[in-house]
Amino acid sequence: MRFFLIKLAGTVLWLSGTPAVAQTVLLNGNVAADTARQTFGPNRRLFRHLYVGYTAVIGPSPDGAPVRYGVSGTVLVGLRHKLRLTQSLAVGADVRYARHTYALRQTQQKVLPSAALHHRESLVWQRAESEVWLRLNAGRRGNAIGNYLDVAGWGGWVMGTAHHTDDRPGSGPARRVLTTERGLRYLNRWAYGAGARLGAGRYAVQTRYRFSDVFASNSLYPELPRWEAGLEIGLF
Secondary structure, eight states: OOHHHHHHHHHHHHHHHHHHHHHHHTTTTTTTHHHHHHSSSSSSSSSEEEEEEEEEEEOOOOTTTTTTTTTTTTEEEEEEEEEESSSEEEEEEEEEEEOOOOOOOTTTTTTTSSSSOEEEEEEEEEEEEEEEEEEHHHESSSSSSEEEEEEEEEEEEEEEEEEEEEEOOSSSTTEEEEEEEEEEEBSSSSSEEEEEEEEETEEEEEEEOSSSSBBBBTOOOOOOOOOOEEEEEEEE
């Protein structure tokens, strides 16, 4: 009988100690990690992601600088940082690399950068850009990007310029002659403009308008088209 009472008392003490063990595990939880998960995410207060995009040149081009549409445009690779202010309003900033290409049609009226005709010809410049934007969100979306409209202003510095020509047949025994001129002084080193994006999740259609002139003020070249439109894909 004494042995049974001792065993019963030990069982009761063991059961009473079980909640204390469980409570100790809860007190050791990683509170900082839980807080980070609540503030960072597609529809949290903070979010950051990479993106890629392409915009094609649109709009009329002058006779002296005729553009080949479909192959003239801008490749974009960037990093976006978003700060959510409310469920329907956010602001953000981008930094990105942009490679612009204006392929030129070869016509008798062409004067950019000279009247000489080639099999293929293009002006290319690479630019480091930054952008600030305001986002309006629509609809319920949980922790997801959802549907949105961005209105943006951007500016950039031209890191490098080039004029490419392709002649076929080439002079002499060559079948093809490729030439590249770099450091073009007739192109402006700074550019700025505005844009808009209409997006759903990781995909967005965008338009960009350049306020600045492509060519330096002392240049007599006709201005190239200012409008571009294309697609952007978020990498997240």
